[in-house]
Amino acid sequence: MNKAGRSYSDGGQCGANYPNRTWLSVIVLLAILTGPCEVSAGKFWNLPPLPKPHEYGDILIDRLSTKNEVKPVFFSHWSHRAKYTCRVCHWELDFAFKAGGTEMTEADNRNGLFCGKCHDGKLVFGHTEDKCQLCHTGSKVSNREKFAELRDNLPKDKFGNGINWASAIRSGRVKPLYSIFKPEEKPWEFRKRLELKAEWNFVPPAYFPHGSHVQWLDCGSCHPEIFKIKKKTTEHFLMKYILDEKFCGVCHLRVAFPMDNCKRCHPAIKE
Ligand code: HEC
Ligand code: HEC
Ligand code: HEC
Ligand code: HEC
Ligand code: HEC
Ligand code: HEC
Structure with missing residues (x-):
């Protein structure tokens, strides 16, 4: 305390x-x-700087690239999440929630793991000589026009990609794949909405809706590593830790709508 x-x-x-x-x-x-x-x-709060909407969620992966004299690898979340849930990549394909956190090599990719599960030359471009530079760009090169086209058709939000992804999936305007291995698999019907009360009673509570999360994520994406499964057992649930990329901050700093959007979590907060 x-x-x-x-x-x-x-x-x-x-x-x-x-x-x-x-x-x-x-x-x-x-x-x-x-x-x-x-x-x-x-x-x-020391909120991280916000990239432009078409660059929000864009990352460069450089665990091995520079060391091996190729340019770092570009990956864009918005272009992929419109087609695949987080669950496909961060649960089924085992990507870490951290740029450079996955132990993946070019050989793994060519063997059909990680990016190579989809980038196999059949579903989408693969690992052939003419395609290397599509991934090894060395810089963030999200396609603005393609982004504008996507965003125009989706519900808007103030921050992040400027897209309300929760509402986009709820209304069926995006239909990202839930499972790449079991096409018939569906999200759990678990909609429990939790009120997360602050220790200080003048702070309006934050709400955590399971329903909006389980459409994108697996229970195992959060339990037990990020949150203990029993309410009020996760310790130090404070903004400063969230801003340090823990708890809600694992996702809500770089990919899911950012922390700047106080009201989406604390509906009663005054901005
Ligand atoms: C679909 C995306 C993609 C394509 C296409 C691709 N790579 Fe990669 N490559 C990666 C990723 C991801 C890594 C891991 C990056 C890291 O950790 O820095 C990687 C790593 C590498 C590495 C680092 C050393 C190693 O063994 O992992 C080399 C070298 C490499 N790629 C060469 C190539 C060449 C040559 C091509 C074209 C024939 C190519 N890559 C095509 C995604 C791609
Ligand atoms: C098509 C695959 C794919 C999908 C879909 C996907 N991600 Fe990622 N994500 C990645 C990869 C690859 C990385 C980088 C991992 C690495 O470098 O080890 C990453 C990294 C991240 C990071 C860390 C970013 C950083 O800057 O360090 C977060 C947070 C994240 N993803 C959240 C999500 C969330 C939330 C969703 C769903 C809305 C999602 N991802 C959907 C592939 C994906
Ligand atoms: C679950 C399947 C899947 C995985 C995993 C995946 N991709 Fe993709 N990726 C796609 C599809 C499908 C497209 C084509 C998107 C479209 O229709 O424009 C694509 C497009 C791309 C593009 C073209 C530009 C863009 O963003 O649309 C790049 C670059 C790319 N992927 C890099 C990667 C890298 C690097 C990884 C691994 C770190 C990866 N992808 C993992 C399915 C995947
Ligand atoms: C992604 C959800 C989320 C967003 C966005 C968010 N918060 Fe929080 N916030 C929480 C959670 C969870 C807690 C811990 C439970 C509680 O105190 O309600 C918390 C706690 C707090 C607290 C209590 C004291 C402390 O140190 O933790 C304050 C004050 C606060 N938030 C203010 C803000 C402000 C101001 C913003 C916008 C800049 C914001 N929050 C954005 C989820 C969020
Ligand atoms: C995005 C992260 C996330 C996902 C995904 C998630 N949960 Fe949770 N869950 C939480 C948080 C945060 C809490 C509250 C933890 C605390 O207060 O310490 C929680 C609490 C719970 C609780 C305790 C509720 C109570 O009232 O005591 C149960 C049960 C639970 N989750 C089950 C599930 C199941 C089942 C799934 C998958 C269908 C799931 N969760 C998916 C974040 C998540
Ligand atoms: C593992 C990733 C992850 C974690 C951890 C996480 N979220 Fe989310 N959250 C998402 C994604 C993905 C969405 C969909 C919207 C988006 O991407 O912007 C979302 C949406 C939301 C929404 C909007 C719901 C709606 O229907 O409009 C709220 C509120 C929210 N999260 C609160 C929280 C709070 C509070 C925490 C921490 C207790 C938390 N989230 C932890 C990934 C996460």
């Missing part, structure tokens, strides 16, 4: 230089939540 030890970023016109961090935190939080000051809530 070391509340004094929580470090909020000191930035912002409301905070000024209070020597005591506990009070600084309280004042900053009150300012955020009661809103006498015009600064938007997001400015008090």
Whole structure:
């Protein structure tokens, strides 16, 4: 219960230089939540910079490439997630939720693992001499026009890709594949919505809807590694850890809508 030890970023016109961090935190939080000051809530946290909508979720993989004198590998989430759920790649094909975190080699790919499960020259381009540079681009090269076309047809959101992916899948406007091995497999009917109350009663609770998540993910994507399965047993469920890529921050910093969107998790928060 070391509340004094929580470090909020000191930035912002409301905070000024209070020597005591506990009070600084309280004042900053009150300012955020009661809103006498015009600064938007997001400015008090060290939120990572937001890429442009067509680049949100784009990554470069360079665990082995540079070392082996090829350019790093480009991967775009929006172009893939419109066709495949997270579950296909991050559960069935075993990709890590971290760029460079998967132990994958070119040989694995050519043997039909990882990217090679789909990039086999049949379903989509494969690992032949004329195609190397489509993956080994060395930079993020998401296709703006293709993105604009996709986004135009999908429900909008303020942050991230600017697409409300939860609503897109719910309404059937995207129909990403749930399983690449068992086409008949369907998401579990598990819709429990959890209220995650803050320890401080002036912070409006965050909500976690299982229903919107299990369409994209497997129970095993989150339990037990990211969250214990019993409510209120995950310790240190605090924004500072979330912003450190733990808990909700595993996905909601770089691929699922970003943390800037306070209201989507804390519907009653004042922005
Ligand atoms: C579908 C995407 C894709 C294509 C096409 C592709 N690669 Fe790769 N390649 C990867 C990925 C992913 C890695 C792992 C990257 C990393 O960790 O840096 C990789 C790694 C490599 C490595 C690093 C060393 C090793 O053994 O893993 C070399 C060299 C390489 N590729 C060469 C090639 C060549 C040559 C071609 C064309 C014949 C090619 N790649 C085509 C995705 C691709
Ligand atoms: C077609 C495959 C594919 C799909 C679908 C996919 N991902 Fe990924 N994702 C990857 C790969 C590949 C990486 C990089 C892994 C590596 O480098 O080891 C990655 C990395 C990530 C990362 C880390 C990003 C970073 O900057 O470090 C997050 C978070 C993530 N994915 C979340 C998701 C979520 C959430 C979904 C579903 C909405 C999703 N992914 C769908 C393949 C996919
Ligand atoms: C589950 C299947 C699947 C996996 C796994 C997969 N891809 Fe793809 N990828 C596709 C399909 C299908 C397309 C064609 C998308 C379209 O219709 O435009 C594609 C397109 C691409 C493109 C073309 C540009 C774009 O983004 O549309 C690149 C580059 C690419 N993939 C890289 C990768 C890399 C690198 C990996 C592994 C780290 C990977 N893909 C894993 C299915 C997959
Ligand atoms: C992806 C969901 C999500 C988003 C987006 C989000 N939060 Fe949270 N937040 C949580 C969860 C989960 C908790 C822990 C449970 C609780 O305190 O309600 C939390 C806790 C908090 C707390 C309690 C104190 C603390 O240190 O954890 C504050 C204050 C807070 N959030 C403010 C914000 C603000 C301001 C934003 C927008 C910049 C934001 N949150 C965006 C999920 C989110
Ligand atoms: C995106 C992450 C995520 C996915 C996917 C997910 N859960 Fe959860 N689950 C959570 C979180 C967060 C909690 C709350 C943990 C806490 O409070 O410590 C939770 C709690 C639970 C609880 C306890 C609920 C309670 O009221 O005590 C059960 C049971 C549960 N999950 C089952 C499942 C099942 C079954 C699936 C798959 C159908 C699933 N979860 C998928 C994140 C997830
Ligand atoms: C493993 C990845 C992952 C984790 C961990 C995760 N989410 Fe999500 N979440 C998603 C994806 C994917 C979506 C679909 C929307 C999108 O991609 O922007 C989503 C959507 C949501 C939505 C919107 C639901 C709707 O129907 O509009 C809320 C709210 C949300 N998440 C809250 C949370 C909270 C709170 C936590 C932590 C307790 C959390 N999420 C943890 C991946 C994740």
